Amino acid sequence: MKEVLVISGKGGTGKTTLVSSLSNLKNGIVVADCDVDAPDLHLVLRPKVREEFEFRGGEFAYIDRKYCKMCGICVSVCQFDAISKDYIVDTFSCEGCGVCEWNCPEGAIHMKEKVQGKYFISDIETGKMVHAELYPGEENSGKLVSEVKKLAREVATKEGIENILIDGAPGIGCPVIASLSNVDFAIIVSEPTVSGIHDLERVISLCEFFKVKAKVVINKFDLNESKTEEIEKFCNKKNIPVLAKIPFSLEVVEALRQGLSVVEYKPNNGISKMFEELSFKLWEER
Ligand code: SF4
Numbered sequence: 001m002k003e004v005l006v007i008s009g010k011g012g013t014g015k016t017t018l019v020s021s022l023s024n025l026k027n028g029i030v031v032a033d034c035d036v037d038a039p040d041l042h043l044v045l046r047p048k049v050r051e052e053f054e055f056r057g058g059e060f061a062y063i064d065r066k067y068c069k070m071c072g073i074c075v076s077v078c079q080f081d082a083i084s085k086d087y088i089v090d091t092f093s094c095e096g097c098g099v100c101e102w103n104c105p106e107g108a109i110h111m112k113e114k115v116q117g118k119y120f121i122s123d124i125e126t127g128k129m130v131h132a133e134l135y136p137g138e139e140n141s142g143k144l145v146s147e148v149k150k151l152a153r154e155v156a157t158k159e160g161i162e163n164i165l166i167d168g169a170p171g172i173g174c175p176v177i178a179s180l181s182n183v184d185f186a187i188i189v190s191e192p193t194v195s196g197i198h199d200l201e202r203v204i205s206l207c208e209f210f211k212v213k214a215k216v217v218i219n220k221f222d223l224n225e226s227k228t229e230e231i232e233k234f235c236n237k238k239n240i241p242v243l244a245k246i247p248f249s250l251e252v253v254e255a256l257r258q259g260l261s262v263v264e265y266k267p268n269n270g271i272s273k274m275f276e277e278l279s280f281k282l283w284e285e286r
């Protein structure tokens with residue numbers, strides 16, 4: 001089984017443009033959307049949900065009124081001000097630390113599992129998609145990413161699919177770290193701007209730290225050719241291959257505006273041809 005992760009130093013670099021086209025180009029694929037805090041791939045891939053699961057990422061304190069003697073101990077020990085003066089737990093503020101449960105003299109508090117989101121197995125035109133939705137204000141996205149990845153592997157095994165394409169979160173936080181585990185390599189989508197280069201360096205350091213092979217795609221390379229050259233030199237020094245240089249195109253913008261991948265919108269344009277070559281390189285070259 002081959003697992004390819006696509007990440008970027010920050011949002012808006014063209015990660016979805018690339019992942020949606022690569023998803024449409026490879027028949028027999030499992031796409032895992034691990035950008036669980038701000039998923040948008042479903043808008044382009046239009047998955048048909050087949051199975052749905054609850055994501056239980058953490059716990060919250062529950063006060064059983066029957067046993068509560070209103071002594072106030074729980075309110076005073078909670079470091080997160082999650083219990084109101086009338087002994088109601090605010091489940092958003094509750095960190096699930098369990099301190100109130102340990103301290104309640106009446107045994108009136110116990111911890112309950114929190115449903116923080118949902119995740120799905122869906123059909124897409126070229127195979128299967130595993131994707132998720134974290135409820136507003138909920139945390140634990142790293143844990144949800146691990147669930148999505150685990151399920152994507154299970155689906156691939158069950159369906160006899162060899163290729164998993166993972167859309168990772170932007171940045172270098174917990175969800176990205178969770179998405180790096182066990183991948184064959186990571187493609188980093190970068191842009192030729194001052195902040196783009198800085199973000200690229202940070203993501204590459206992260207890949208190096210976790211011993212994940214990195215490859216780079218430069219998006220909108222022609223908007224600043226001297227910065228593109230800087231990225232290429234940097235990658236060259238680090239022995240990191242630059243897989244493709246994608247030019248700026250209004251057709252890409254229009255494709256996304258219409259909720260289509262570029263290869264669906266204009267299968268014969270230059271960028272679609274580049275994505276085809278890239279897809280071949282990713283899946284066929286061992
Ligand atoms: S510590 Fe227990 S008994 Fe005291 S107010 Fe809290 S829930 Fe009620």
Ligand code: SF4
Binds near residue numbers: 060061089098101
């Ligand atoms: S579990 Fe921790 S954070 Fe939640 S209410 Fe109890 S003491 Fe506060």
